Amino acid sequence: xxxxxxxxxxxxxxxxxxxxxxxxxxxxxxxxxxxxxxxxxxxxxxxxxxxxxxxxxxxxxxxxxxxxxxxxxxxxxxxxxxxxxxxxxxxxxxxxxxxxxxxxxxxxxxxxxxxxxxxxxxxxxxxxxxxxxxxxxxxxxxxxxxxxxxxxxxxxxxxxxxxxxxxxxxxxxxxxxxxxxxxxxxxxxxxxxxxxxxxxxxxxxxxxxxxxxxxxxxxxxxxxxxxxxxxxxxxxxxxxxxxxxxxxxxxxxxxxxxxxxxxxxxxxxxxxxxxxxxxxxxxxxxxxxxxxxx
Amino acid sequence: xxxxxxxxxxxxxxxxxxxxxxxxxxxxxxxxxxxxxxxxxxxxxxxxxxxxxxxxxxxxxxxxxxxxxxxxxxxxxxxxxxxxxxxxxxxxxxxxxxxxxxxxxxxxxxxxxxxxxxxxxxxxxxxxxxxxxxxxxxxxxxxxxxxxxxxxxxxxxxxxxxxxxxxxxxxxxxxxxxxxxxxxxxxxxxxxxxxxxxxxxxxxxxxxxxxxxxxxxxxxxxxxxxxxxxxxxxxxxxxxxxxxxxxxxxxxxxxxxxxxxxxxxxxxxxxxxxxxxxxxxxxxxxxxxxxxxxxxxxxxxxxxxxxxxxxxxxxxxxxxxxxxxxxxxxxxxxxxxxxxxxxxxxxxxxxxxxxxxxxxxxxxxxxxxxxxxxxxxxxxxxxxx
Numbered sequence: 001x002x003x004x005x006x007x008x009x010x011x012x013x014x015x016x017x018x019x020x021x022x023x024x025x026x027x028x029x030x031x032x033x034x035x036x037x038x039x040x041x042x043x044x045x046x047x048x049x050x051x052x053x054x055x056x057x058x059x060x061x062x063x064x065x066x067x068x069x070x071x072x073x074x075x076x077x078x079x080x081x082x083x084x085x086x087x088x089x090x091x092x093x094x095x096x097x098x099x100x101x102x103x104x105x106x107x108x109x110x111x112x113x114x115x116x117x118x119x120x121x122x123x124x125x126x127x128x129x130x131x132x133x134x135x136x137x138x139x140x141x142x143x144x145x146x147x148x149x150x151x152x153x154x155x156x157x158x159x160x161x162x163x164x165x166x167x168x169x170x171x172x173x174x175x176x177x178x179x180x181x182x183x184x185x186x187x188x189x190x191x192x193x194x195x196x197x198x199x200x201x202x203x204x205x206x207x208x209x210x211x212x213x214x215x216x217x218x219x220x221x222x223x224x225x226x227x228x229x230x231x232x233x234x235x236x237x238x239x240x241x242x243x244x245x246x247x248x249x250x251x252x253x254x255x256x257x258x259x260x261x262x263x264x265x266x267x268x269x270x271x272x273x274x275x276x277x278x279x280x281x282x283x284x285x286x287x288x289x290x291x292x293x294x
Numbered sequence: 295x296x297x298x299x300x301x302x303x304x305x306x307x308x309x310x311x312x313x314x315x316x317x318x319x320x321x322x323x324x325x326x327x328x329x330x331x332x333x334x335x336x337x338x339x340x341x342x343x344x345x346x347x348x349x350x351x352x353x354x355x356x357x358x359x360x361x362x363x364x365x366x367x368x369x370x371x372x373x374x375x376x377x378x379x380x381x382x383x384x385x386x387x388x389x390x391x392x393x394x395x396x397x398x399x400x401x402x403x404x405x406x407x408x409x410x411x412x413x414x415x416x417x418x419x420x421x422x423x424x425x426x427x428x429x430x431x432x433x434x435x436x437x438x439x440x441x442x443x444x445x446x447x448x449x450x451x452x453x454x455x456x457x458x459x460x461x462x463x464x465x466x467x468x469x470x471x472x473x474x475x476x477x478x479x480x481x482x483x484x485x486x487x488x489x490x491x492x493x494x495x496x497x498x499x500x501x502x503x504x505x506x507x508x509x510x511x512x513x514x515x516x517x518x519x520x521x522x523x524x525x526x527x528x529x530x531x532x533x534x535x536x537x538x539x540x541x542x543x544x545x546x547x548x549x550x551x552x553x554x555x556x557x558x559x560x561x562x563x564x565x566x567x568x569x570x571x572x573x574x575x576x577x578x579x580x581x582x583x584x585x586x587x588x589x590x591x592x593x594x595x596x597x598x599x600x601x602x603x604x605x606x607x608x609x610x611x612x613x614x615x616x617x618x619x620x621x622x623x624x625x626x627x628x629x630x631x632x633x634x635x636x637x638x639x640x641x642x643x644x645x646x647x648x649x650x651x652x653x654x655x656x657x658x659x660x661x662x663x664x665x666x667x668x669x670x671x672x673x674x675x676x677x678x679x
Contacts, residue, residue, distance in 0.1 A: 183378035186345055187440075190372050191392035192447055201395070205382040279330055 047266055052260040064261035069238040073246035073262070076154065078240060081222045084161045085288055088218050089211065092169025092175040097203070101185065114170045126231025129156060152234030157242060160228040165218045172214030176207055213280050220273040224266065243275045295355055295450040295483050296321045297342060302351035304337055304507075311337045314352070319485060324477050327487045327497030330530065334507040335487045336455055342485065343372050343453050355451070371449030371482075375456040377436045379428040385439050386411055386424035392446035414442040417476060434465035441476065452477075454486035458493060470497050474598070474660040491531045495519060503527050505654075525646040526654035528567045535573060535616050537566045537589075539645065546645045549587035555645050565651045566643035573618035575607070577628055578635040586639035595634050598625070611638065 022030075053061050064070060095114055099107060117125060131137050133150040143150060150156045184206060190196040204211070226244040233240040237249055243266050250259035295321040306310040311334045319325050327335040340346040341543045342353055344365030360368050380388050389411045393402055415421050418438035428436055439458060444452065457473065458466040474497055477484050480634060488494050494501045495515040502512045511523045522528040539546045541564040544672065546553050548566050555564070566587075578592045595669060597608040605625050609616040616638065630636055 183374045183376060184380060187372070187374060187378040187443075188346075188380075188391070188395075190343070190370075190447075191395065191443065192366060193391070193395040197395050202380055202389075205380070 046267060049260060049264050052256075053264045056257045056260070060257055061261045061264075064258035065265065067258065069241070070246065070258070070262060072238045073241050073243050074265070076157065076241065077223055077243040079154075080158050081219055082134050082160050084165055084222045085215055085219050087162060088165055089215050091166065092171075092173055092218075093204075093207075093211070094216060095170040096173035096177050096207075099174055101182050111174070114167050114174075117166050118163050118171075122160075122164050122225065122227030123231055124162050126228035129160055129163070129232050133159075151232050152236065152240060154240060156232035157229050157240055160232045161222050163226050164225050164228045167219045168218035168221060169211065169214035172210050172217070173207055176210040180206055208270075209280060209284055213277065213284075216273055216277055216280070220270060223269055296357070297451060297483060297485070298354040298357070299338070299342065300352050300354065301355070302338065302341060303349050304334070304341065304346070310338075311507050312341070312348070313620055315507075315509055317502055317509060317512065319483060322481045322483055324474070324484045324497065324499045325486075326494035326501045327485060327504060328491060328494040328501050328530075329489065329504035331489055333504040334608050335489075336503045338504070339453050339485060339487045342451075343370050345372070356426075369447060369449055370451040370453055371444035371447060373437070373444055373452070373454040373457050375459045377428070377433075377440045377460075379436055379439055379443075379502050381428050383427075383433070384424065385415070385420065385426050385428070385431070388428070388439055389414055389424075389443045389446060392443060406605040410446065411442075414445050417445070417479065418442045419472065432465070433461045434469050437469060438472070441460065441473070445480070450483065452480075452482045452484040454484070456487055456489070458490070466493070473497070495531070503530065520642075522644060523543035524654060527568065528644055528646075529655040533570050533617055534600070535568045535570065535618075536646070536651065537568065537640065537643070539564045539566050541645065541647070548643060548645075549589045549640065551585075551587040553587065553643065553645065559569050559645065563648035564645050565648050566576075566640065566645050567651070568643045569641045570606070570619035571604075572641040572643075573616060573620075574639040574641050575609075575618060575620055575624075575628060575630065576637050576639070577630065578637055584639060586641045587643065589638045590638070592635040593638050594628055595632050595636060598632055609636070609638065635667050 065074075095110065098104070099110060130151055132139055133143060133156065134140055135144060135151075136153075148155075150159065184202050185198050188202045189195075193201065223242075224244060225242075226248075229242055230245060230248075233242070233245055235241055235245060235249060237246070243250060243262055247259050247262050247266070250256075250262065297578055298326040299315055299317040302312050302315040303310070315338060317338075329335045329340060337346060341348050344360070344363065344367075348361070352359050354360065355368070365372075380391065383391070384512075390407050393407045393410065396402075411424065412421070414425055418441055418443065420435060420438050423431065423435065423439075428439065432438065441457075443531055454473075461469065470493065473486075486497070495518075498515060499511060500520055503510050503518060505526050511518050511527055518527060519531055522531060528534060537548065539548045541555050541559060541561050543561065544555050544557070546555050546564050546566065553566075574584075574586055589611065591612065592607040594610040594613075595607060596610045599606045599620055603622055604619055606624050607620060607625070609618055618638075628636070
């Protein structure tokens with residue numbers, strides 16, 4: 001047996017190629033299975049989406065996107081992301097800061113709670129808000145009396161999306177900040193910096209790449225979320241339908257060209273996210289490699 | 295600034311980390327807090343800095359109680375073991391940080407900041423590195439940057455937590471010298487924490503040796519090295535040979551001599567601790583009389599390793615090993631080599647009660663028998679035997 005363990009390292013940048021032990025046949029088979037699977041389940045559907053768009057022609061594609069309802073859906077999706085992402089970024093930083101820089105009772109509970117939206121189905125997330133804010137819900141009568149509409153309205157869409165995307169930034173930052181410890185913050189404070197100065201000049205620059213990565217993931221999910229939003233939105237076309245919901249509406253109406261047009265737009269956003277993410281990961285590796293040089 | 299620590303106590307969970315610590319650090323003094331890991335030395339330093347709050351006791355600066363002040367009000371400089379540099383800032387920006395964050399009225403102008411940064415970087419011999427990022431510096435250079443950065447707040451006290459802990463041996467010695475020079479140049483009261491006895495003895499004016507949350511002895515390096523109060527300190531500060539003896543009426547019989555025992559050590563079983571360089575060798579048939587205690591039997595030289603001028607000699611005395619250190623010259627003079635018999639004399643033995651020595655140093659455990667081979671083999675093979 002060759003000693004594999006000694007060449008293993010947690011970071012991809014420093015990983016050495018392992019001596020190959022499999023035969024050429026086995027290797028080919030494994031690669032074929034993996035690539036074939038990717039092709040069939042990931043690439044093919046994407047190709048179909050864009051092929052469909054091309055087949056319909058650019059004019060009808062453009063027309064489908066210029067529909068007032070389509071524009072409303074795009075606007076609502078962007079609005080949701082615009083509210084949810086900054087909110088979750090702030091929450092994520094606050095939660096990660098609290099968990100990693102202080103010791104307090106209920107710390108582990110907070111970590112578990114942050115993860116909750118990942119472990120329950122988004123539909124349940126949506127249902128919870130219906131139970132809370134719906135007409136028959138806990139706060140329903142009070143909201144109705146004050147003429148505030150949350151469920152089947154835009155606030156509901158935003159709240160449901162908030163719930164589903166809550167963990168992304170915090171999850172990204174907690175391990176990072178745990179690794180970094182509190183030395184830099186203590187050093188800054190001892191040099192006379194105020195709490196805010198420490199946050200903006202020391203902590204945020206230290207975590208900026210992790211934060212950006214978390215924001216990107218959060219944004220992707222906020223734009224693409226379907227389950228939770230479907231429950232609370234009420235599918236009022238042109239008013240409470242986000243892009244994913246609008247695609248479903250179009251699809252159920254057998255309006256396939258328009259459905260594919262909006263779907264392609266959503267896919268493009270996902271692609272952009274993927275590319276940005278790869279760049280960020282590459283950058284992080286570069287930084288790691290350069291800090292290892294010394 | 296004079297620092298005084300009175301009756302300081304700190305508990306983490308159920309462990310007593312500091313147990314009624316009393317310590318006084320004089321103005322301009324360079325004090326080393328020395329102890330094994332877990333002895334509470336870093337906690338003590340962090341409490342003095344204000345980074346940790348004590349459960350009881352006070353910290354005084356020039357006679358004024360500063361216990362209730364936050365660390366930002368105490369204005370003590372603190373250097374972290376892992377430098378805690380701001381990695382996204384250049385060396386210049388790191389050092390300038392402490393001045394740039396001051397409120398507008400108290401902030402020096404740009405030119406004044408630049409001048410001060412240059413001056414401090416010259417002091418730590420990093421004048422040409424101001425545009426580098428921390429990642430482009432060696433460990434020793436990073437620690438110098440951290441030191442310069444701390445000095446921008448004009449601290450009256452400098453606290454260093456294992457400042458050389460993350461550095462390799464050669465850089466350590468260099469940085470030690472420059473830290474001593476900086477201390478002498480600035481006249482700052484300085485406290486540093488270390489687990490390396492050589493470092494503490496080499497660098498400090500006085501050393502406070504800690505163990506299990508208690509300061510066992512405070513004194514000048516020569517003083518603690520030559521008269522360690524407890525068996526723990528003796529063992530911690532260097533290599534130790536121990537010899538059993540019996541204490542009766544305040545005197546211990548060791549080899550062919552009766553030795554006076556320090557007051558306070560009870561009659562009963564005792565041990566004499568002797569450093570390797572205090573083991574005096576002579577040829578077996580050469581009984582020249584000295585004041586040192588001579589062991590009754592002869593020993594056999596088993597191994598000689600020569601490092602530079604000093605030779606480490608392993609001797610077999612009966613069934614036990616004795617470590618000795620002699621100069622190569624002396625060894626040649628004696629014409630002793632491996633396999634020869636020789637006589638051993640013990641210079642400057644320190645005598646302690648055996649019970650204390652065993653409890654504090656684990657010396658008694660060194661002769662513990664190994665598990666028998668067959669038994670181990672059987673347990674490893676399990677049911678197949």
